[in-house]
Amino acid sequence: MLLTPKIESFVMHCGEMGSRWGFNRTIGQIMGLLLMSEQPLSAVDLSETLNISRGNVSMAIKELQSWRLVSVIHKPGDRKDYYAPAGDIWELANRVFEERRKREMDPTLSLLRASIIDEPANAEEAYAQDKMAEIHDLLETITVWASELQSMSPEKLTTLMKLGSGVVKVLEFKDKVLKSGNGK
Amino acid sequence: MLLTPKIESFVMHCGEMGSRWGFNRTIGQIMGLLLMSEQPLSAVDLSETLNISRGNVSMAIKELQSWRLVSVIHKPGDRKDYYAPAGDIWELANRVFEERRKREMDPTLSLLRASIIDEPANAEEAYAQDKMAEIHDLLETITVWASELQSMSPEKLTTLMKLGSGVVKVLEFKDKVLKSGNGK
DNA sequence: TTAAACTTTCAATAATTTCTGAAACTTTAA
DNA sequence: TTAAAGTTTCAGAAATTATTGAAAGTTTAA
Incomplete structure (x- = not known):
C-alpha cells in the first residue's frame, strides 16, 4: 500500500x-x-x-x-x-486524556494520600507534608474536574470551550441575578 | 543531607x-x-x-x-x-501544562495546517485531509481554551473547577433568564 | 484430525536515552 | 594577576526502551 x-x-x-x-x-x-x-x-x-x-x-x-x-x-x-x-476523533482524544490521567496522576495521588495521613516525625517533615497536601489537593481538583468534563456531552463541552474565559461573565451574571432576586 | x-x-x-x-x-x-x-x-x-x-x-x-x-x-x-x-504549586502546574502543550500539540498543529491548505491529489487524500482538518479543529479548540483558562485568576479557575459539570446548569439558567427577559 | 492461514510471544539485538566524570570554563576575593 | 570556588560541557559508558524474527500458539475449513 x-x-x-x-x-x-x-x-x-x-x-x-x-x-x-x-x-x-x-x-x-x-x-x-x-x-x-x-x-x-x-x-x-x-x-x-x-x-x-x-x-x-x-x-x-x-x-x-x-x-x-x-x-x-x-x-x-x-x-x-x-x-x-x-470511534471518532473526539472519542479518541477523550480516551487518550483519560488513560494519561490514570497513568500520570493516579499513582501520585495514592502515594500522597498515604504520605499525608500519619503524623510528621519532625518540623522538616511537617513542612514536606504540607506541600504534599497542597499538591494532592491540586491534583484531586483537576482529576475530579476532568472526569466531570468527560461525562458531559460533546455538544455541551464544545459550547463551554467555545465560551472560553467568557464563562466568568456568565458566573458573575448568575450571582448578580440571584442577589437582586432575594431581598435580604 | x-x-x-x-x-x-x-x-x-x-x-x-x-x-x-x-x-x-x-x-x-x-x-x-x-x-x-x-x-x-x-x-x-x-x-x-x-x-x-x-x-x-x-x-x-x-x-x-x-x-x-x-x-x-x-x-x-x-x-x-x-x-x-x-512559584507556588499552582504556578508550577500551570507552567508544566503550558510547556507540554507547546511540545505535544503545537508541532502537530503546524503540520496539519500546512497539510490541509492545498488541494487533494485524489479521493484517498481527500478523505485523509478531512480527517486532518477534524484533528486540527479539535486540537485548536483545546489549545485556545487552555490558554484562556490559564489567563484566568487562580480564584476564578478554582470556582469554575469546583463547580464542575454544574457549569451546565448555570449556562442553562442564563439562557432561561435571557429568554424570559426579552419578550420576542 | 490436520494442515493452512493467521496471530502472539519472547529472547536476542539494535537504537535511544540517560548518566558519569574529567576537562574546560567563569567568577570573585585577595 | 592568580588561585580558589564554583559551574558547564561533552565524549564515552551504562541503562533503558524498542524492534526483529523465529518458534510456539490458535483458529477454522476441509
Missing part, C-alpha cells in the same frame, strides 16, 4: 510525536495510518506499508487496544483481523 | 514518574526534592542527597529552568547558586 506524500508525512509525524504522547514510534505511526485510512487495515497491511516487523505490529496493536483506541473488524469470508480507529 | 523515609519515598516517586511527566528521572527527583525542602538547595546538596553526578545535576537544573520551574537564589556572602521552586 503506497501513501501519498502528505499522508506519509502525517504518519511519520505521528511516529516522531509518539513518545511525547505517551507511547512509542511504532504505535504512533500505526494510529496515524489507521486514522488516515478509510478502510480498516490488516496487520500485514500495516507491517508492509510502514516497514515494521509483524511481531512489532502485533504488540503495538495490543497496546492500542489497551488504550481503547482501535477496534477489530472482521470481513465476511476472510479470517484476517482488520483494524480501525475505535 | 539525610531525608526522612516519607520524603525520600516522595522524591523517588517523582523520579519514577519523571518520564511520564515529560522529563527524566534525575529531573523528577530534583524537582521533588526542591518542592519538599523549605530551604533552597545548592547543586552540591542535590548531587550528594540524591547520589547524582555533579554534571547531571547541572544539566537537569538547566532543563528545569527551561521549563521555568526553578529559580536561582543567592545568599549574601556565599557565591554558590541555590535553587528553589519558581
